[in-house]
Amino acid sequence: MKAATLRAWSWVHKWSSLVSTVFLLLLCITGLPLIFHEEIEHAFEPAPQATGEFVAGTQAGEAPSLDSVVAHALQQARGGHVNFVLIQREESLVQVGTSPSRQPSPDESRTHLYDLHTGAVLQAPSAGDDGFMDVMLRLHTDLYMGLGGTLFLGFMGLLVAVAVVSGVLLYAPFMSKLPFGTVRHDHARRTRWLDMHNLLGIGTVVWLTVVSLTGTINTLEVPLGHLWRNNDLAAMRQRHAGAPPAQAFASLHQVLAAARETAPKSQVDSIIFPGMKISGPRHHLVILRGDKPATRQLVQVMLVDAESGRVSDHASMPWYVQALSMSQPLHFGDYGGIPLKVLWAVLTLTSIAVLGSGLYLWLTKPSKARIKSRAPIDDIRSGDLRP
Template identity: 45%
Template sequence: MKSQRIKTWAWVHKWSSLVCTVFMLLLCITGLPLIFHHEIGHLLGTEVEAPKMPASTPRESLDRVLETAKALHPDRVVQYASQPEDDDAIWFVTLTPTPAPTDDFKQVAVDARTGKVLAQPKTDEGFMYVMLKLHVDLFAGLPGMLFLGFMGFLLLVAIVSGVVLYSPFMRKLEFGTVRRERRPRLKWLDLHNLLGIVTLVWAFTVGATGMINTWADLIVKYWQHDQLSALLKPYQGQPTVPMAERGSVQQSMDVALQSAPGMKLSFIAFPGTAFSSPHHNTFFLRGNEPFTSRLLQPVLVDAQTGVITASPRLPWYLTALLVSQPLHFGDYGGMPMQILWALLDIATIIVLGSGLYLWLKRGNTVPASAKAGADPHAAHAPVAQPASTAAAKVGT
């Protein structure tokens, strides 16, 4: 019965590993430069920086900033406005043909103190854009995201089944043993198992958060249906507030910030966008600590009257999404955590690559019955064989 259980787990591990290995290799390789996207942006000269000025320099009105950005693209509407977490001297204004979600957007960086245009970042070209699109959706939009989410699920299955197989396989070997004197395939199997078990927690964390991130569009749509629609019942039947009838965005922002002392602005979603309603400017505020800066508090301000109509707590599923995004790329602990994430990413690439090698070389293995008596480790060959031919512990 125990032998049958091991065979079942080996079968599960084999096919979950084989199906997802190539895609997980792609995600690990493309994810490596994304860990250092800010640093690479500085090297490539694509990172926008505001000129140095005294911290006490007064800020330009947000209304003026938005007018400046829109003047460059008068045929578009302002969809979002945001500020970097570590630099409130810049406004990034996103403009699209319509408020609805679209990949056709332009971005304008405006100096928050002078109201002058700093740059128009090209977000749809270059090396980092290709890496991001391959990592996020394979250039296939929502279907690509959901497909990669399924690959992430298979990775988690491979990790769990690999852990189950690890114990019987290593029962007569010391932890960390790599039999270098044996044939290359056995040596790679030991290295594969060692790196797999060492990177276990990290791989599971990154795999799980990556899978959650692929559901982002669906989670936001569910939030709109589940909670935002209930908050908008008083506005049912009313048309979207025309641009000419909207009040001052600067005044609305001041009201939103006054309602949540100690919090800072993360981004603004304007009427009709995915994160707002047809009638509100929605201000997403964040905390000041590394963790609380990822937990956003929405404040809905009537775009016409400038009055706060709601400030709901985000539901757990949206909070899980917001927390998982920076955790996936190691954005919580600065450079030390980025380096750690990169090293673990490289280790996982070795695990995945060695698992693929073990599968491709499976035909060169001497049958366990032929080496019994000559091989001092023959006692666990029956367990090692299915684990290795399954590309043992791929992803762990």
């Protein structure tokens, strides 16, 4: 590699690393508990409490029908409108949203909670101040700065990927001269730290690249959601714009049966009722996910005629929404249960060690070496450079 090329890669690696290091440390520290967010929440956060009431018509040992759950929610709300039904299979919960009007204020909306398998009516824990996991999530996703903070962290994720790739291109040709895993204990302290830094860095290079890129994709959730609603979903609704508003609704049993027949390898995740802005006046908007762990993030949407219970339109999510859906669990190691989460945690701790050693090597670098134009090239060739 030519000296000019080495200088260029050295400059790219140095500044992409320095600019992103503090934020990557923050993301690693806050991301560590988020890897186990489900386990932590189940262990320490209060669970919904049973009220002792059950959905009418539920037989002992039988799961209630969604129609009976919705009827109970409307009874509790003393009429009004159903806005959505959300099925949370992993938590064994059903949420039903109701309001007195189709365009309610936030104070008018009400959420009813039920056990998916027993029909027990549940009372959600009262919302309090942000707990530990809420603080970790906000710091990890937007730094309490809203969308601007989210997009800023996405840019930091890109810088991390640049730092990783440039580090590999910069050091791989020279580290190949040493046996893999070599730590030169008989050399100076900085050389030992450099060897440890490079060894740990090689162990995390693929993971850190994947996590930084999936994290960057995740920061685009709000813009991509707006893009999907304003383009793909709007076009789907527009194809049925002339249909009159629904007057009498078919049963949700019919809606679910039609959805499963159209997408047999999927499970219904949520149903948005007619009258909502996202669904239109005539149709249920049904959102489905794959019924296997490997296909869970593959999302499809349907417009189901609320009166007839038949599917009017059906489409898979566009590629950019699918990429977003698949990147979210991959970012936190949610695909493989506890073993993958433990691996993610170990790699996170290793990355913290890489970042800490990199900062140490930069801070302890002799000041003269920082300003000599030949220093980066000489240090690389001698195996003693780390910005």
